[in-house]
Amino acid sequence: MNRLTKKLTDLKEENKKALVAYLVAGDPDIETTVELIKLLVDSGADIIEIGVPFTDPIAEGPIIQKAHDRALANDVSLKTIYDIVNKFRDLDNETPLVLMGYLNTFLSHKKLIEENQNNAIDSILVVDIPGELNLADYGITNETINTISLISPTTKKDRIQSIAKNSSGFIYYVTLRGVTGASNLDVKEINTNIDEIKKHASVPVLAGFGIKSKEDAKLLADCSDGVIIGSSIVQMIEDDSQTKEFDRIGAYITQIKQAIS
Amino acid sequence: MTTNKHNWPDKDGFFGEYGGKFVPETLMHALEELEKTYNNFKDKPEFKEQFYKDLSEFVGRPSPLYFAERLTNHYGTGSIWLKREDLNHTGAHKINNTIGQILLAKYMGKERIIAETGAGQHGVATATVAARLGLECHIYMGAEDVQRQSLNVYRMKLLGAEVHSVESGSATLKDALNEALRDWVTNVDNTYYIIGSVTGPHPYPMIVRDFNSVVGEEVVAQSKDLFNDMPNAIVACVGGGSNAMGIFYPFIDIKETRLIGVEAGGEGVETGEHAAPLNDGTPGVLHGALSYLMQNDSGQVKATKSVSAGLDYPGVGPEHSLLKDSGRAEYVAVTDKAALKAFHEVSELEGIIPALETAHAFAYLDVLMKDFDSSANIIVNVSGRGDKDINTVAEIDGIKF
Numbered sequence: 001m002n003r004l005t006k007k008l009t010d011l012k013e014e015n016k017k018a019l020v021a022y023l024v025a026g027d028p029d030i031e032t033t034v035e036l037i038k039l040l041v042d043s044g045a046d047i048i049e050i051g052v053p054f055t056d057p058i059a060e061g062p063i064i065q066k067a068h069d070r071a072l073a074n075d076v077s078l079k080t081i082y083d084i085v086n087k088f089r090d091l092d093n094e095t096p097l098v099l100m101g102y103l104n105t106f107l108s109h110k111k112l113i114e115e116n117q118n119n120a121i122d123s124i125l126v127v128d129i130p131g132e133l134n135l136a137d138y139g140i141t142n143e144t145i146n147t148i149s150l151i152s153p154t155t156k157k158d159r160i161q162s163i164a165k166n167s168s169g170f171i172y173y174v175t176l177r178g179v180t181g182a183s184n185l186d187v188k189e190i191n192t193n194i195d196e197i198k199k200h201a202s203v204p205v206l207a208g209f210g211i212k213s214k215e216d217a218k219l220l221a222d223c224s225d226g227v228i229i230g231s232s233i234v235q236m237i238e239d240d241s242q243t244k245e246f247d248r249i250g251a252y253i254t255q256i257k258q259a260i261s
Numbered sequence: 262m263t264t265n266k267h268n269w270p271d272k273d274g275f276f277g278e279y280g281g282k283f284v285p286e287t288l289m290h291a292l293e294e295l296e297k298t299y300n301n302f303k304d305k306p307e308f309k310e311q312f313y314k315d316l317s318e319f320v321g322r323p324s325p326l327y328f329a330e331r332l333t334n335h336y337g338t339g340s341i342w343l344k345r346e347d348l349n350h351t352g353a354h355k356i357n358n359t360i361g362q363i364l365l366a367k368y369m370g371k372e373r374i375i376a377e378t379g380a381g382q383h384g385v386a387t388a389t390v391a392a393r394l395g396l397e398c399h400i401y402m403g404a405e406d407v408q409r410q411s412l413n414v415y416r417m418k419l420l421g422a423e424v425h426s427v428e429s430g431s432a433t434l435k436d437a438l439n440e441a442l443r444d445w446v447t448n449v450d451n452t453y454y455i456i457g458s459v460t461g462p463h464p465y466p467m468i469v470r471d472f473n474s475v476v477g478e479e480v481v482a483q484s485k486d487l488f489n490d491m492p493n494a495i496v497a498c499v500g501g502g503s504n505a506m507g508i509f510y511p512f513i514d515i516k517e518t519r520l521i522g523v524e525a526g527g528e529g530v531e532t533g534e535h536a537a538p539l540n541d542g543t544p545g546v547l548h549g550a551l552s553y554l555m556q557n558d559s560g561q562v563k564a565t566k567s568v569s570a571g572l573d574y575p576g577v578g579p580e581h582s583l584l585k586d587s588g589r590a591e592y593v594a595v596t597d598k599a600a601l602k603a604f605h606e607v608s609e610l611e612g613i614i615p616a617l618e619t620a621h622a623f624a625y626l627d628v629l630m631k632d633f634d635s636s637a638n639i640i641v642n643v644s645g646r647g648d649k650d651i652n653t654v655a656e657i658d659g660i661k662f
């Protein structure tokens with residue numbers, strides 16, 4: 001079974017919520033990314049979402065944009081990302097790995113994804129395609145990789161159904177109108193919308209965008225199957241990349257994990 | 262049997278294989294809403310009446326098709342005609358599209374307007390129509406362009422718009438578009454995004470083309486009146502491609518007219534330092550559409566170089582990509598140097614200071630006029646006037662005020 005599907009099924013059976021941690025591949029550098037993924041997992045992250053850097057990441061706020069720029073300065077491409085995940089897979093062959101990125105970088109590396117060396121990647125989320133489409137619609141097929149689709153507060157009911165049908169990993173509910181790292185969560189609206197999505201979706205529904213504190217995480221975990229944390233982690237990576245002392249990040253993840261347990 | 266008539270985009274927003282709607286899910290509903298509004302209003306008599314009334318009374322249309330006598334003599338062959346979009350209110354073709362889109366914004370009840378701009382002409386045009394309707398207006402502009410087009414920045418401010426200088430990436434037009442899209446994702450409920458070229462996700466390339474096609478429609482009629490024939494060639498500069506698309510579109514099925522788009526060749530296409538994706542790019546997805554794009558092997562968008570802020574963009578409208586592949590239009594490039602030479606020549610020969618963007622179209626006449634005998638009629642689309650570029654050119658020429 002696909003690692004992501006297995007993990008989400010196991011968590012559901014244990015009545016637990018999923019914690020997804022995001023970082024950008026190659027930020028601050030390739031070696032450190034492997035260590036950071038390991039740290040996130042050891043501190044309590046269930047699933048790792050790896051940002052594929054792109055020159056024009058239109059869905060990202062300033063914090064993650066800067067991380068993309070730092071990674072690009074290190075010449076990180078999908079090819080290097082496979083090096084990173086293969087190194088991680090030597091240490092850990094169970095934690096699900098999700099790639100999150102923009103269509104153009106995937107289109108430029110069709111072959112890499114079709115091969116999916118060592119089955120290292122479990123799922124792909126393409127930020128800039130409509131929710132009801134996936135990579136197969138753009139000529140990229142690999143049956144072992146599943147698809148994560150976005151649903152947002154502006155998605156109307158008729159679209160929710162077709163998107164839910166297409167998603168094979170989980171549904172990523174974007175909790176606000178805005179870019180990553182923004183902070184205008186409307187918990188009531190989120191509740192209503194996730195309830196609606198759950199009527200149609202057979203896969204879990206996770207919430208992400210704008211979750212920073214353990215209080216945010218708890219509120220959103222209560223109405224979903226799990227939460228995704230990105231900008232806060234990426235900011236700490238930036239702050240601590242000189243010293244490479246990342247203990248703070250580990251402690252933060254552990255705190256969030258406790259809050260949603 | 263299908264006809265060979267050019268009839269794009271298809272219902273999904275594709276021009277052949279190009280175009281589409283590659284945006285984050287948050288924007289999907291807004292694009293559908295826009296498409297519905299446009300399809301609902303575009304053929305309504307009251308909409309057309311208002312659009313053409315505004316174009317006539319506020320913009321000053323139709324713009325003349327003007328015989329360029331001294332430029333013609335300079336080349337010693339054919340007749341060169343100038344489509345005078347530089348005479349429009351605010352000084353460029355960009356106003357045509359904004360007049361149309363602001364009506365859509367009004368019908369949709371949006372109270373906040375955003376736009377990106379490179380040369381500042383689209384920003385000025387947007388600030389102008391927003392002021393006219395009393396709507397809040399935000400313009401995103403790359404920090405480098407804020408510098409080199411400072412005159413237009415002040416014009417936008419005078420018109421009541423807030424200008425946001427964008428420092429990210431290459432700090433030019435592409436980054437201004439990124440930032441405008443981020444604003445739109447955040448404020449989508451009350452905000453209308455007026456895209457300034459035939460770029461972006463469907464339905465924008467279609468809407469901007471249709472509104473700007475008034476230029477080509479006038480040229481069809483004026484050509485009949487003035488030389489009782491269709492032109493042998495039409496030349497236009499191509500940044501995102503809106504002035505070119507607007508003048509080409511009514512001619513696509515008039516096969517005797519050659520359509521020639523001139524891209525920014527920067528230091529020369531062979532150097533890689535340019536902004537000419539149709540000459541030296543490959544298909545890729547940027548800003549919501551699949552089209553020719555300057556990118557590396559990993560799908561990262563390359564930095565561009567052009568003396569002209571309005572052409573300094575790594576992508577191009579998807580319909581141009583189709584016209585390139587089908588061979589219906591020809592796409593060439595001229596260097597910064599050639600454009601600057603044309604800028605001075607046209608100023609001195611015709612008493613018209615063209616925009617640096619437009620100067621690229623003029624520069625190609627050096628090559629093109631060799632193809633024609635004296636009976637030929639060649640039209641240059643004068644997409645805008647050059648007042649905004651005075652500082653840039655003076656600096657290049659080493660002149661201090």
Ligand SMILES: Cc1ncc(COP(=O)(O)O)c(C=O)c1O
Nearest residue numbers: 382500501502503504571644645
């Ligand atoms: C005068 C003028 N011409 C041309 C352009 C290029 O845009 P497009 O290719 O969309 O016509 C601009 C853009 O700013 C402009 O100001």
